[in-house]
Amino acid sequence: MTQPFTTGPQPSEPLGGAAITQQADSDNNNDAEQELALASQWKLVWWGFKRHRLALVCGFITLFIYLVAVFAPFLAPYSSSFHNSDYTYAPPQVPSLFDDGSLSPHVNGYGYEQDPETLALTFTVDEDQTVPIGFFVKGEEYELFGFIPWDRHLIGPKDYDGEPMYLLGADSNGRDLLSRIIHGTTISMSIGLVGVLFSLLLGVVLGGISGYFGGKVDNAIQRLIEFIIAIPTIPLWMALFAAVPAGWSPIQRYFALTVVISLVGWVGMAREVRGKFFAVRGDDYVTAAIADGASQPRVMFRHMLPSFTSHIIANLSLSIPTIILAETALSFIGLGLQTPTVSWGVLLQEAQNIRAVSTAPWILIPGLAVVFTVLSMNFFGDGLRDAADPYKN
Known part of the structure; x- marks a missing residue:
């Protein structure tokens, strides 16, 4: 008896397994695309940041450094004032x-x-x-x-x-250098945070006003920014901090130094914010908020600013190392913080004596702490900025 002629693939186990695998892969791809489409801005930034391995490692290092700053009295073997002249x-x-x-x-x-x-x-x-x-x-x-x-x-x-x-x-007074570096972490790292908050406030407010209103307001603010940028940074810091009374307490000098650094550091943030406001002020959601009767401050800071908050945070992470370096430089040349306040810049003041460096080269170790911290925070900030860039593949 003649067998009936059939067309098409005959069912077999290998082909059935491949089909099931392809169907599973297709379902997984669809789920991944759906999850990507529904993901929030912060989740997208986190996914992008995780792919940057070096930035992720440096992020943990930065977190560790701030933990050292918080628990410095417990971690340090001695207080910052402990000394033994022998x-x-x-x-x-x-x-x-x-x-x-x-x-x-x-x-x-x-x-x-x-x-x-x-x-x-x-x-x-x-x-x-x-x-x-x-x-x-x-x-x-x-x-x-x-x-x-x-x-x-x-x-x-x-x-x-x-x-x-x-x-x-030990240093010239028999003080434990390890303990003083740990205690100095608290001051140097906190100045970075406090200074960047002042810069954020000035940069967001003035940059937002410049980008939102444009015209003469924008022109006036941009000319002010260009004037500040044109002044050499170190002489400007020196001139501003020289106006601080010498009799001020360490706490007063700490906040004065923070304000002085912030008065120069806000200009970069202001330009970043201005550009972002220019980019989104014609978008539909901004037009809808204005048509709904929202006030200008609400449109600026409730609707426009949140759309690029992740980008601002990424730029802030890159601003902190700059402020740390500024404090170190000013304290090193004697215009910043002074003893008994302990910061990395104050610890490096002894390194001005070449004879002391040749006798005790370990007094340069606070400089290594500055280099290590600044590099870690820069790599961390670069990865965060790349993750927050919506146009980066």
Whole structure:
């Protein structure tokens, strides 16, 4: 008997499996496209930022640095004012984990060696003397977050009244450089945040007014911005901060320095905001808000500004390193913060003495903290800016 002639593919297991796989892939693609279409602006920024691996790592590093700034009194072995004049320019101590085969974190103590010609004393490592290191040790009292009294430190010598511990060496007054760098993180990083908030306020308000109204208002604000940009930055900062009375307290000088830096730093933000306002002021939702009777401030800051908030935040993350560098530069040349306030710029003031640098090169370590922080925040800001750019693939 002749078999009936049939056309088309015969059902088979491999073909059926491939069809199911293709159907699943198609469904997944449709779900992904639907999720992408319905995603909020912030979710799109987060997805784009996650693809930037270096920026993601630097974002965690930046978060860690701010945590150090918040918990500085607990993390630092000593207070910023602790000193021992017997250990002027003491070199860094190398910690060891084991002692006679047993786990016992410690550093070796200091010995002295005298040059027979110059009679100068230099520090040496005393192998017979050890300074035990502990965690959550009892030390100087402080107030965590400014109001919680405590006396525990994450790391430090077990015997607080015994031989000191200088993991990164000591300065000209025998003060622990590691502790002072940690305490300086609080001031330097907070100036970056406070300064950028002042710049944000001035930049958004003046840039928004310039971009929204245009015409003579825009022309006047842009000429002001160009005038400020034309003045060399360092001399302008020096002139503004020279007007600060010398008798002001450290807190007053802190806020004065922040205001001085912000008076120059807002111009870049203002131009960014102006351009964004120009770009969206003719959009349908802006026209609808105006037709609905919304006031001009409401149209500007309730409808237009939120449309590019992520872009502003990305630019703010790039402005913080600039303010940190400005504080460091002003404090380094003696026009910024002064002792007893501790910042990275104040710590670098000792590096002006070439002889001191040649004798104790570890006093340059605060400069490495500045470089590391600025690089991390710049990479983080670049990734955030790229993620917030709607035209970037």
